[in-house]
Amino acid sequence: MTDATTEPVLRIAAQSQGYWAGVWRRVRRDPVTLVCGAILAALILAAIFAPWLGMADPYQGSMIRRLKPIGTAGHPFGTDELGRDMLARLIHGGRLTLFLGITPVVAAFAIGTTLGLIAGYVGGWVNTIIMRTVDVFFAFPSVLLAIAISGALGAGIVNSLVSLTIVFIPPITRVAESVTASVRKLDYVDAARASGAGDFTIVRVHVLGNVMGPIFVYATSLTSVCMIIAAGLSFLGLGVKPPEPEWGLMLNTLRTAIYVNPWVAALPGVMIFITSLCLNLMSDGLRSAMNVRQ
Amino acid sequence: MSANDLGLPDKGGPAQPLVIASDLTCHFPVRAGAFGPKKVVRAVDGVSFTIAKGETLGVVGESGCGKSTTARLMIGLIEATGGKIIYDGQELGADLSLRELRRGVQMVFQDSFASLNPRLTIEESIAFGPKVNGVDPAEARRIARDLLDRIGLDPARFAGRYPHELSGGQRQRVNIGRALAMRPRLVILDEAVSALDKSVEAQVLNLLADLRRDFDLTYMFISHDLNVVRYISDRLMVMYLGEVVEIGSAEALYERQAHPYTAALFSAMPSMDPDARTEVPPLAGDPPNPIDPPSGCRFHTRCPFAEEVCAARKPQVVTLGEGHQVACHMHDATSGHGKAAA
Amino acid sequence: MLGYLLRRLIYAVPVAIGVSLICFLLVHIAPGDPLVAVMPIDATAEQEAEMRAVYGFDKPLPVQFGIWLGNAVQGDLGKSIATGRPVGAEVARAVANTLLLAAAASVIGFPLGLLLGFMAGYLNNTAWDRAITALAIGGVSTPNYWLGMVLVIVFSVSLGWLPSMGAGPGGSGDWSWDWAHVRHLILPAVTLAVVPMGIVMRTTRALVADILDQDFVQALEAKGMTRAGILRHVARNAAPTALSVIGLQLGYLLGGSILIETVFNWPGSGYLLSVAILQRDLPMLQGTILVLAMFFVALNLIVDLLQSVIDPRISRA
Numbered sequence A: 001m002t003d004a005t006t007e008p009v010l011r012i013a014a015q016s017q018g019y020w021a022g023v024w025r026r027v028r029r030d031p032v033t034l035v036c037g038a039i040l041a042a043l044i045l046a047a048i049f050a051p052w053l054g055m056a057d058p059y060q061g062s063m064i065r066r067l068k069p070i071g072t073a074g075h076p077f078g079t080d081e082l083g084r085d086m087l088a089r090l091i092h093g094g095r096l097t098l099f100l101g102i103t104p105v106v107a108a109f110a111i112g113t114t115l116g117l118i119a120g121y122v123g124g125w126v127n128t129i130i131m132r133t134v135d136v137f138f139a140f141p142s143v144l145l146a147i148a149i150s151g152a153l154g155a156g157i158v159n160s161l162v163s164l165t166i167v168f169i170p171p172i173t174r175v176a177e178s179v180t181a182s183v184r185k186l187d188y189v190d191a192a193r194a195s196g197a198g199d200f201t202i203v204r205v206h207v208l209g210n211v212m213g214p215i216f217v218y219a220t221s222l223t224s225v226c227m228i229i230a231a232g233l234s235f236l237g238l239g240v241k242p243p244e245p246e247w248g249l250m251l252n253t254l255r256t257a258i259y260v261n262p263w264v265a266a267l268p269g270v271m272i273f274i275t276s277l278c279l280n281l282m283s284d285g286l287r288s289a290m291n292v293r294q
Numbered sequence B: 001m002s003a004n005d006l007g008l009p010d011k012g013g014p015a016q017p018l019v020i021a022s023d024l025t026c027h028f029p030v031r032a033g034a035f036g037p038k039k040v041v042r043a044v045d046g047v048s049f050t051i052a053k054g055e056t057l058g059v060v061g062e063s064g065c066g067k068s069t070t071a072r073l074m075i076g077l078i079e080a081t082g083g084k085i086i087y088d089g090q091e092l093g094a095d096l097s098l099r100e101l102r103r104g105v106q107m108v109f110q111d112s113f114a115s116l117n118p119r120l121t122i123e124e125s126i127a128f129g130p131k132v133n134g135v136d137p138a139e140a141r142r143i144a145r146d147l148l149d150r151i152g153l154d155p156a157r158f159a160g161r162y163p164h165e166l167s168g169g170q171r172q173r174v175n176i177g178r179a180l181a182m183r184p185r186l187v188i189l190d191e192a193v194s195a196l197d198k199s200v201e202a203q204v205l206n207l208l209a210d211l212r213r214d215f216d217l218t219y220m221f222i223s224h225d226l227n228v229v230r231y232i233s234d235r236l237m238v239m240y241l242g243e244v245v246e247i248g249s250a251e252a253l254y255e256r257q258a259h260p261y262t263a264a265l266f267s268a269m270p271s272m273d274p275d276a277r278t279e280v281p282p283l284a285g286d287p288p289n290p291i292d293p294p295s296g297c298r299f300h301t302r303c304p305f306a307e308e309v310c311a312a313r314k315p316q317v318v319t320l321g322e323g324h325q326v327a328c329h330m331h332d333a334t335s336g337h338g339k340a341a342a
Numbered sequence C: 001m002l003g004y005l006l007r008r009l010i011y012a013v014p015v016a017i018g019v020s021l022i023c024f025l026l027v028h029i030a031p032g033d034p035l036v037a038v039m040p041i042d043a044t045a046e047q048e049a050e051m052r053a054v055y056g057f058d059k060p061l062p063v064q065f066g067i068w069l070g071n072a073v074q075g076d077l078g079k080s081i082a083t084g085r086p087v088g089a090e091v092a093r094a095v096a097n098t099l100l101l102a103a104a105a106s107v108i109g110f111p112l113g114l115l116l117g118f119m120a121g122y123l124n125n126t127a128w129d130r131a132i133t134a135l136a137i138g139g140v141s142t143p144n145y146w147l148g149m150v151l152v153i154v155f156s157v158s159l160g161w162l163p164s165m166g167a168g169p170g171g172s173g174d175w176s177w178d179w180a181h182v183r184h185l186i187l188p189a190v191t192l193a194v195v196p197m198g199i200v201m202r203t204t205r206a207l208v209a210d211i212l213d214q215d216f217v218q219a220l221e222a223k224g225m226t227r228a229g230i231l232r233h234v235a236r237n238a239a240p241t242a243l244s245v246i247g248l249q250l251g252y253l254l255g256g257s258i259l260i261e262t263v264f265n266w267p268g269s270g271y272l273l274s275v276a277i278l279q280r281d282l283p284m285l286q287g288t289i290l291v292l293a294m295f296f297v298a299l300n301l302i303v304d305l306l307q308s309v310i311d312p313r314i315s316r317a
Helices: A017-028 A030-050 A086-122 A125-139 A142-153 A158-185 A185-195 A200-235 A249-254 A254-258 A263-291 B066-072 B097-103 B122-132 B137-150 B168-180 B197-215 B224-232 B250-253 B262-270 B308-312 C001-028 C034-038 C044-056 C061-073 C089-123 C127-141 C144-158 C179-212 C216-222 C227-264 C269-278 C282-310 C311-317
Strands: B018-033 B038-051 B056-060 B082-087 B105-108 B186-190 B220-222 B235-240 B243-249 B317-321 B324-327
Touching: A017 A030, A017 A263, A030 A086, A030 A249, A030 A263, A086 A125, A086 A158, A086 A249, A086 A263, A125 A254, A125 C001, A142 A158, A142 A200, A142 C001, A158 A200, A185 A200, A185 B105, A185 B122, A185 B168, A185 C061, A200 A249, A200 A263, A200 B097, A200 C227, A249 A254, A249 A263, A249 B066, A254 A263, A254 C144, A263 C127, A263 C144, B018 B066, B038 B066, B038 B082, B038 B243, B038 C034, B056 B066, B056 B224, B066 B105, B066 B186, B066 B220, B082 B097, B082 C001, B097 B105, B105 B168, B122 B137, B122 B168, B137 C144, B137 C282, B168 B186, B168 B197, B168 B224, B168 C179, B197 B220, B220 B224, B235 B250, B235 B262, B243 B250, B243 B262, B250 C034, C001 C061, C001 C282, C089 C227, C089 C269, C089 C282, C127 C179, C144 C227, C179 C227, C216 C227, C227 C269, C269 C282
Parallel strands: B056 B220, B056 B235, B105 B186, B186 B220
Antiparallel strands: B018 B038, B018 B082, B235 B243, B243 B324, B317 B324
C-alpha cells in the first residue's frame, strides 16, 4: 500500500462521488430491480389515474353479465359476482390496496426510526423502557396483532391503517435501535463529541445519514408483508368495506364463485402476488445496491 | 467568529505544565448477567502524570492496560470516577468547562476508517469542528482547505473525496487535520499510526513532527510499539493494569528500565542487532483481569523477581533520577524486598 | 448455563404480563362502552348489572386488569357473547386443531426449506441456486389465503382429488389419523407451509453462503477435510441462526393459520377468531388472541433455550 504523497494518481482526479450516486449506479446495472421498479411504477400510476383511464365503472354491475369468463368481449378479465368489470375493479383496487400497504410502513418508519434513534443514542433507562415495550409487541405474530387490533377497533380503512402502523412500529424500532447503537460506538461520533458538538447536531450530521439506509431498506422489505396483511384484513372483513374495490376484499367476495368461474376469482390474488413479488425483489436489489448487510 | 478564536490562549506561561493529571480513576460497573454480583472494572486506577508544554509524552503498555481509557478521560469522552485534570493551571470542572477543555485537547483514533463519517467529504469532516464552534461555513471551509494542504493532501484533488476513496495513510492524515482544525494545544494520538504500513507510518510520523513544530503542539502519544514511541517521545510512561509503573525521560528509560515490566517490554522489542541479547525473560501469559486485579503490586503474578512483599503491599513511587519514577519494591530501600538497594 | 436458563425464564414473565395487558386492553380500545362490547344486544338491565359486576367495569382499570388476569390464570376467559359458553373450553378445542395444522405445515415446510436453502447456499451462483432463490422469493411473496384458493381451484374444483373444507367427517374435535381425516389436512397444511418455507430457504441460503466464505472453511479444506466433513461444520455453524428463524416462523404459523383456516373452514383458532370478528364477540376474540400469543411467548422461550444448548456462545455472553 502506498501513500498519497508518493502515489501516482491512479484514479482520475475529481471522480469523487457521493453515496447515493454509487447506489444509483449499482441499481442501473441491475435489470431485475429496474423491471420490478417499472412494474410497480405502472401499477401505482394506473391506480392513481384509474378514474381517468376511460374504463368501465367499477361500482356499476349488471345482473345479466355476472361472472363472465376471462376474454369476454368488452370485459377482457371477465366480470365479478355482481357483473362488474374485473379489469376496472382490479385497476381501481390497486388504489386502496397499495395505499393500505404503503402508508402504514411510511408512518411506522417515521415513528419507529424516531423511537429507535432515541433508544439507541440515549441508551440507559430510556432504552430499557422503549425496547422492553417493543419486546412485548414482538411477542405477537404480526398477523395476529393486526387482527387483534383491527378486530377490537372494528372494520374500516382508518382502523386498518392504525392497526397496521402499530404492527410495524416495533420491528422498525428494533432495527433502528441496533443500527443507531452500533453507529454511536464508532470513533467519528466520539470525534464529533470531542469537537464540542451537541447531541442534536451529532444525530443530525453524523448518525441520521448513516442509519437511514439500513432502516429504509428494512422498511421496504416490510411493505410487501404489510400489503399482504392489509389485503388479508379486508379478506377477513376487517378492512375495507364493500362495495369498494380492494384486492383482498374482492378475493373474499369472489370465493363463492370458484365453482363457477375459478380463474376470475383468483385474479385479485394474482395482483397481490405480482405487487408483493416486485416489492420484495426491489427491496433485495436496494439492499445490495446500498450495501446493507442483513 | 474567526479561526483565531478557536482554541485556548496560553494562561500559565511556559513553566506551567499543559496538563496535570492527578490520581485519575475510572471504574466501570459491570454485572455478570442480570442477577450476577455487581463488579467493577478498574480500567484506570489512580494514574498521575504531567505533560509539559511542547513535549511529547509516550504511553506504552499491553492492550487493556488503561492507555486508551486514560486518553478518553483526558478529552472528556468518559467521565472520571475520581481524580483531577488540570489544564494549563485550570481545573476541569472547577475553572474549566468540558467544552473549553475540548477546544484545547483533540484526539486522533486508531481506526482511520471508523473515525471518519463515510457520508461526509473529507473537507466537510475537517470543517465540522470549527462549524459547530461558531465559525461561519465559508471560513470553516477555508480552514479545512488550508489544513488539507498542510497535511499533504492537495485540496483541489482531495477536498471533495469520501473516506472510502482514500488510502489508510491518507485517511489518517485527514484525521490529524480534523483534530488540528480545532486549534488544540494538546493532541492525543491513540495508536494513531499502529494500523498503518511501516512505510506509511514513517511518513505520518514525520508529518506529526513537522506539525508539532509549526503549530506549537504538545502530544500524548499512545502506542504498543516501543520503536515508534521511542522515535517520537521526549518522555515515556509505562502502564500496567490501570496503573503507572514507571515514568521518565525517553533516554533515561532506554538506558535503565527500573521496573521489571518495563524491562520485559523493552526486551520483547525486536532488536536490530542480533548480538544484543537480553537477560530478562520475556513476559509469559496474558495480563490478569482488571475486574479482580492482583493484590499488592499488580505485576507480581508475572514478575520474575516477585517476593512475598510484592503480593502483600502496594509499592511506593520511588524517584530514581530527574523525573524518573518507578513503583517497584525492588527500588524502595524500606520495602524489605530481597533485591532492594540498601 | 443454568444461570442463563433461569434469567431467560424470569425475563419471560414481564413479557407475558405485557402481552396479557395488551389483550386486556383490546376490549377497552373497542369503540364505545366496554360493557356494550361484551354484552348481547338484547341484554336486560339485570344482565347488564351482572355483567358489570363480573367484569368489574365499575372499578379502576388496574384493578380490572388484576381481576381479569387472575381469572385468566385459572383458565377463566369469560363467556362468549354469541354462544354463552365459556371461552376457555372453546379456545382449547380450537387451538388443538390449529396446532395440528401448524405441526403438519412445519413437517412439510421446515425440512424442505432447510434442505433447499442449504443446497442453494452450497451451490452459490449456479442455476440451481437461482432456481431455488426464485422459488423462495415467490413463496415469501405469496398471499397465502390466495394460494389456498388456487389450490382449492386446482385440486378440489378441477381435479376433485382433495376436499376443500373442514377437518373431516364429523366436524371438529374428533380427529383421527386415517385417510378420511388426513386428506382434509393436506391442502391447508401445504398452503400454510409455503411462506415459512420461503423464509427458511432464504435465511439458510444466505447463512450457508456466508459461512462457506469464511476463513475457517478454507483452513478445513487446506488441511484436507472431506466435503462431507466440511458440510458438517457448516451445518453446525448455521444451526443456531436457522433454529431461531424456524422458531419465529412457528409463531408465524399460528398467525398465518387464521387466514388459512378461514379459507378452508378448518375448525381451529383462526376460524374461531374470524367468526368472533363477524359477530363482534370481543371476549372470544380476546381469549383466543391471549392463548395464541402465550403460545408464541412460550415458543420463543423454548427456542432461546434450545439455542443456548446448541450454541455455547449465547449462555456465556
